[in-house]
Amino acid sequence: MTDPKQRITEAEAIEQAKQGHEAAFETLYHLHKRRVYSLCLRMVSNPAQAEDLAQEAFLQLFRKIGTFRGESAFSTWLHRMTVNVVLMQLRKKGLPVVSLEETLESEDEAPRKEFGTQDAKLTSSIDRLQLQRAIDRLPPGYRTVFVLHDVEGFEHNEIAQIVGCSIGNSKSQLHKARLKLRDFLKFMRAEKAKTG
Amino acid sequence: MVVLQQARIDYTTTVLTVVLVTCLSAASLAETKKEYSYTVGPKANISVETQYGAISVKPGSGNQVLVTATFKSDNVEVDQQQNGNRIEIASHLLRGKDAQTGHIDYELLIPPDATINLRSCSGPLSVERLQGDLTLEGTDAVVDIRNVENGHVHVRTMRGPVTLTDVRNGHVEIDSISGEIHLKAVTGPLVQARSGSGKIFYDGDFGSDGNYKFTTHTGDIEALVPADVSAAFRAHSVLGRVRHDFPLQPRHSRFREEAGRSFMGTSGLATSEVLLRSFSGKIRLKQR
Amino acid sequence: MTCSEVERVLPELVDGGSDSAFPADFESHLKSCPACSDLVSDLKLIASEARNLAESEEPAPRVWVRIAAQLREEGLIRDADTRPVLVPASPQRRWTSTAWWLAPVAAAVLAAGAYVVSHKPVPQVATHVSAPAVTTPVPQNSAPKSPDNAAKPPVGASTAQPVRATHPPAPAPKSAKPPDVVASAAPPIAEPEASPEDQQFLSVVSTRAPSLRATYENQLQRVNANIREVQAYLDRYPGDLDARQQLMDAYQQKALLYQIALDRIQ
Numbered sequence: 012m013t014d015p016k017q018r019i020t021e022a023e024a025i026e027q028a029k030q031g032h033e034a035a036f037e038t039l040y041h042l043h044k045r046r047v048y049s050l051c052l053r054m055v056s057n058p059a060q061a062e063d064l065a066q067e068a069f070l071q072l073f074r075k076i077g078t079f080r081g082e083s084a085f086s087t088w089l090h091r092m093t094v095n096v097v098l099m100q101l102r103k104k105g106l107p108v109v110s111l112e113e114t115l116e117s118e119d120e121a122p123r124k125e126f127g128t129q130d131a132k133l134t135s136s137i138d139r140l141q142l143q144r145a146i147d148r149l150p151p152g153y154r155t156v157f158v159l160h161d162v163e164g165f166e167h168n169e170i171a172q173i174v175g176c177s178i179g180n181s182k183s184q185l186h187k188a189r190l191k192l193r194d195f196l197k198f199m200r201a202e203k204a205k206t207g
Numbered sequence: 208m209v210v211l212q213q214a215r216i217d218y219t220t221t222v223l224t225v226v227l228v229t230c231l232s233a234a235s236l237a238e239t240k241k242e243y244s245y246t247v248g249p250k251a252n253i254s255v256e257t258q259y260g261a262i263s264v265k266p267g268s269g270n271q272v273l274v275t276a277t278f279k280s281d282n283v284e285v286d287q288q289q290n291g292n293r294i295e296i297a298s299h300l301l302r303g304k305d306a307q308t309g310h311i312d313y314e315l316l317i318p319p320d321a322t323i324n325l326r327s328c329s330g331p332l333s334v335e336r337l338q339g340d341l342t343l344e345g346t347d348a349v350v351d352i353r354n355v356e357n358g359h360v361h362v363r364t365m366r367g368p369v370t371l372t373d374v375r376n377g378h379v380e381i382d383s384i385s386g387e388i389h390l391k392a393v394t395g396p397l398v399q400a401r402s403g404s405g406k407i408f409y410d411g412d413f414g415s416d417g418n419y420k421f422t423t424h425t426g427d428i429e430a431l432v433p434a435d436v437s438a439a440f441r442a443h444s445v446l447g448r449v450r451h452d453f454p455l456q457p458r459h460s461r462f463r464e465e466a467g468r469s470f471m472g473t474s475g476l477a478t479s480e481v482l483l484r485s486f487s488g489k490i491r492l493k494q495r
Numbered sequence: 496m497t498c499s500e501v502e503r504v505l506p507e508l509v510d511g512g513s514d515s516a517f518p519a520d521f522e523s524h525l526k527s528c529p530a531c532s533d534l535v536s537d538l539k540l541i542a543s544e545a546r547n548l549a550e551s552e553e554p555a556p557r558v559w560v561r562i563a564a565q566l567r568e569e570g571l572i573r574d575a576d577t578r579p580v581l582v583p584a585s586p587q588r589r590w591t592s593t594a595w596w597l598a599p600v601a602a603a604v605l606a607a608g609a610y611v612v613s614h615k616p617v618p619q620v621a622t623h624v625s626a627p628a629v630t631t632p633v634p635q636n637s638a639p640k641s642p643d644n645a646a647k648p649p650v651g652a653s654t655a656q657p658v659r660a661t662h663p664p665a666p667a668p669k670s671a672k673p674p675d676v677v678a679s680a681a682p683p684i685a686e687p688e689a690s691p692e693d694q695q696f697l698s699v700v701s702t703r704a705p706s707l708r709a710t711y712e713n714q715l716q717r718v719n720a721n722i723r724e725v726q727a728y729l730d731r732y733p734g735d736l737d738a739r740q741q742l743m744d745a746y747q748q749k750a751l752l753y754q755i756a757l758d759r760i761q
Contacts, residue, residue: 031573048554059467062558069562133537137544161545186506189538384714403748424721445738446557486741
């Protein structure tokens with residue numbers, strides 16, 4: 012939070028929520044709902060599931076709000092809780108949270124084929140909707156690291172701690188995710204050009 | 208020494224007093240049974256109402272209705288009358304009654320084709336192996352109906368759970384504010400179950416080319432069906448999650464599907480229609 | 496530096512689209528290799544554009560509705576309860592007096608529900624559902640998340656106004672909410688008073704069957720809460736036919752409760 016007035020407002024809402032005031036809970040919800048929901052949606056690519064996960068993240072937060080002492084930013088606390096809720100769900104479903112493969116994979120994974128050839132590069136801006144769709148197409152492991160790092164701003168050491176991998180693996184997965192996204196975006200652009 | 212003797216006397220007096228009170232209490236709560244017998248024609252109509260107490264109904268022989276009332280105290284009486292083919296039995300509570308002293312349990316043996324109307328606050332209510340129409344109502348009563356064929360079944364409870372097992376070929380309508388509803392091998396031309404916050408659980412094949420409607424507000428709905436079920440399904444929860452665990456054939460309908468909140472499709476020849484609706488409960492269709 | 500060497504060090508270098516300086520040989524390779532240069536440029540673009548997705552999605556209002564309901568159920572929402580004290584139970588009487596008025600009341604409850612359900616405007620759902628009062632900016636590029644959501648109200652619309660039922664009967668006998676201290680929060684909303692029928696109902700139950708009063712009161716609160724919940728949802732999505740049917744079902748549940756009580760106390 013950068014706005015002092017807003018920071019004070021959130022602090023007051025937290026104190027009121029500890030007393031059980033519904034309006035205070037609702038204020039906190041509205042202040043953070045977009046971040047929480049967007050994170051869930053990016054990670055699971057399913058709106059109904061994302062709603063359930065967002066709901067669970069807020070509920071877990073509100074249940075523990077009595078223990079919040081302001082030692083860290085509220086949003087950071089909520090953010091971490093949301094990530095944990097989502098990762099727990101992915102693990103429960105048996106989906107890979109992140110691949111354990113640290114080395115570059117086989118040829119058909121490409122980046123290798125990108126080098127030495129000159130494809131048209133992405134223009135100076137990317138259609139956000141296309142980027143969303145491309146992220147939805149990523150394998151779950153790649154998607155997790157990409158969303159946590161590039162979308163949500165976690166550092167590699169934080170990601171490594173959260174998902175239980177090495178920093179090197181996190182960087183490697185991120186790189187592969189970006190390469191795949193690049194491929195998807197170019198493909199979508201080419202398709203769009205064909206259909207006019 | 209004198210003090211010790213006095214203490215011993217006091218102890219003995221106390222024990223004797225306790226024993227005496229216990230015996231008197233037991234006497235006042237001693238069960239008494241009364242039997243009532245009626246002769247009826249085909250399709251008799253029998254009503255039993257008690258505020259506190261169980262009512263159990265089973266098939267008897269011939270054209271006799273045999274009622275056994277078990278009294279827990281003499282603070283309650285049985286009002287009973289017969290008008291032709293109609294029998295009415297009701298517990299009549301006297302002053303100072305409560306759930307303990309106002310308690311009468313009824314056991315009935317009736318012709319299988321008789322129509323039965325039962326009402327009890329506390330219950331339980333149980334009916335088995337009949338073929339007439341059944342109407343059961345209980346506030347907190349546990350309702351259990353099994354092996355009933357051809358008759359219409361109507362059940363209403365406030366909180367009492369309702370269980371139907373092997374009920375076939377009649378209309379079934381169950382309403383509960385918050386009781387759970389369990390339906391096992393229940394089929395018929397119309398099977399309708401509604402609960403506000405109670406769960407509805409169905410284990411069967413949705414057979415008989417019937418119309419099945421299960422509705423809750425917050426309660427979950429779960430249906431367990433065989434692989435060869437023949438039904439057209441539509442499920443929708445306004446706020447809850449909806450899923451099915453086996454493939455359904457797409458179904459053309461004016462209703463829109465919403466991933467995670469509704470599904471529709473057919474299985475087999477789709478001879479039955481199944482509608483599962485909830486406001487915020489989860490809905491799940493599973494294969495046995 | 497060769498292309499394959501660039502490929503090897505890229506994961507370490509391209510991070511967050513930052514302008515952190517690359518090694519000199521890396522830079523000079525990029526200057527001479529359009530393919531690698533385009534690749535690096537694309538990867539940085541993807542990373543920087545991804546940041547814009549962080550708060551791009553708006554959850555449907557139903558998420559808050561569900562959270563609030565759960566918080567209430569768990570007792571985490573603890574607003575002051577100042578329900579009016581009902582008529583105290585008079586000395587016990589036999590259960591033979593009639594409460595003849597309950598039957599028409601039950602019918603009236605059902606009729607009221609049917610009237611409310613049938614007289615709500617039903618705008619076309621796909622494109623003309625008007626969003627409730629918007630108090631946060633709608634994202635420019637908001638769009639339905641999938642074709643399945645096309646029928647739902649626009650996901651970009653948002654409101655800070657809490658969901659409340661506004662249609663009778665909605666008798667949750669609670670006090671008005673405490674005034675908000677948060678500038679951006681919702682205005683205070685008063686919970687509706689218990690309807691006269693519900694108060695009379697509980698009064699009669701207190702008199703005729705005091706031992707069951709708590710049970711009936713609890714069930715009445717449940718059914719009223721259900722009605723309020725669906726009504727609040729329909730206020731936002733009046734075109735939702737399933738929700739409309741659910742509202743009818745909720746009123747029928749209330750009528751059922753009245754009928755069960757009528758059967759008990761007659």
